[in-house]
Structure formats: structure tokens, C-alpha cells
Amino acid sequence: MNGIAKTPAPPYYAVIFASQRTEGDNGYGNMADKMTELASQQSGFLGIESARDAGLGITVSYWDSLHAIQAWKENAAHQVAQRRGKSEWYQSFALRICKVERDYFFEM
Amino acid sequence: MNGIAKTPAPPYYAVIFASQRTEGDNGYGNMADKMTELASQQSGFLGIESARDAGLGITVSYWDSLHAIQAWKENAAHQVAQRRGKSEWYQSFALRICKVERDYFFEM
Numbered sequence: 001m002n003g004i005a006k007t008p009a010p011p012y013y014a015v016i017f018a019s020q021r022t023e024g025d026n027g028y029g030n031m032a033d034k035m036t037e038l039a040s041q042q043s044g045f046l047g048i049e050s051a052r053d054a055g056l057g058i059t060v061s062y063w064d065s066l067h068a069i070q071a072w073k074e075n076a077a078h079q080v081a082q083r084r085g086k087s088e089w090y091q092s093f094a095l096r097i098c099k100v101e102r103d104y105f106f107e108m
Numbered sequence: 109m110n111g112i113a114k115t116p117a118p119p120y121y122a123v124i125f126a127s128q129r130t131e132g133d134n135g136y137g138n139m140a141d142k143m144t145e146l147a148s149q150q151s152g153f154l155g156i157e158s159a160r161d162a163g164l165g166i167t168v169s170y171w172d173s174l175h176a177i178q179a180w181k182e183n184a185a186h187q188v189a190q191r192r193g194k195s196e197w198y199q200s201f202a203l204r205i206c207k208v209e210r211d212y213f214f215e216m
Contacts, residue, residue: 002163010204016208019112020112050166051161051163053159055111056157056159058158060126091215091216092111092215094157095212095214096115096208097208098122098207099207100124103202103204106202108199
């Protein structure tokens with residue numbers, strides 16, 4: 001779960017979520033862990049990559065179809081988290097839905 | 109340059125670069141800054157987002173075409189950096205080329 005996602009051969013889909021947090025944790029860390037766990041149990045989930053530093057957080061989740069992304073968006077527990085995200089946790093965010101057309105992996 | 113990229117309306121392209129570093133800086137920080145600067149001067153460059161923590165670094169660059177991505181890949185100074193990346197800086201990485209089909213921005 002922690003590191004580079006082992007995705008299948010393209011095409012597949014990616015959701016790029018870049019965010020700037022509000023001050024303080026306010027229950028964010030706990031909810032983020034829960035959402036990662038819950039996303040990974042969804043049908044069509046392929047993997048997730050995440051990094052955060054002082055300026056920005058980026059989470060990329062990978063999915064086998066747009067349908068799977070839509071289903072995750074509509075998941076009830078995820079919808080609760082989305083609302084808290086907008087009211088408490090995120091100062092700003094960008095969410096981009098993409099089709100992965102090519103990929104390349106390197107290991108030393 | 110630091111934060112969420114202000115990209116135009118889709119479609120456009122994204123390069124998702126997820127990496128695990130080797131130990132030590134070895135000139136990486138300086139080169140990363142130079143490459144961000146150089147990428148931003150390329151034709152077709154739309155923006156860049158970057159975050160790194162102990163486990164993983166994720167950099168997403170945005171481009172107006174696959175042609176622009178190819179031209180950046182072939183840039184001479186970037187090719188030197190790519191070679192040093194494989195021999196010195198990265199333990200592993202994944203590079204994914206995507207077409208951004210939809211996006212959504214939020215500001216508190």
C-alpha cells in the first residue's frame with residue numbers, strides 16, 4: 001500500500017488529487033487511512049500512491065474504469081469524508097480524472 | 109510554481125512521476141529545481157505539482173499535447189538528468205502518461 005502502485009498494462013484510469021490542507025489534523029489522518037482502506041476494497045481499484053509535504057499533498061488512485069471511479073465517488077462513507085474535506089480539511093484542492101495511455105517502470 | 113497547478117479546461121495531458129529515492133541528496137535537489145525551471149519554459153507546458161515525504165515522491169506535470177511531452181523527454185539537459193536519475197537518484201520509479209478528461213477545483 002505504501003510506495004509505487006503495481007498497475008496492470010494500460011489503458012486504465014487515474015484520479016489525481018492535489019490538496020492544500022487547513023491547519024491542524026482535525027481527524028484528517030485517521031479518516032485518510034480509513035478512506036485508503038475502503039477505496040482498496042472497491043471493485044475496480046488497482047492501486048494508490050500518496051505523498052505529502054509542507055506545501056502540497058498528492059494522492060493518485062488507479063482504477064480499471066470510469067464506472068469504478070464513479071462508484072467510489074458515490075460510496076456513502078466516502079461522501080461523508082468528501083463533505084468534511086470541504087468544510088474542515090482542505091483549503092483548496094484539484095481533482096483530475098485521467099486515462100493512463102502509457103506507463104514505464106524502473107527498478108535499480 | 110508551488111502548489112496546485114492552474115490548468116486550462118480539459119482535455120490536456122499529465123505525466124505522473126512517482127519515485128523512491130536513494131539515500132542522500134547527491135545533487136538531486138539542485139537538479140530537480142533546474143528541471144522544474146527548464147520544463148516550465150518548454151512549449152506546451154501547463155503546470156507542475158510536486159510532493160515528497162519519507163516514502164514516496166510524486167510529481168505531476170501538465171502539458172497541452174503528447175508532442176510537448178515527447179519534446180520534453182528528448183530535451184538534451186533533461187536527458188542528462190534522466191540518466192543520472194537512473195544511475196544515482198532513484199531506487200525505483202513509475203512514469204505514467206495520461207489524458208486528463210475531467211477536472212474539478214475547490215477553494216475554501
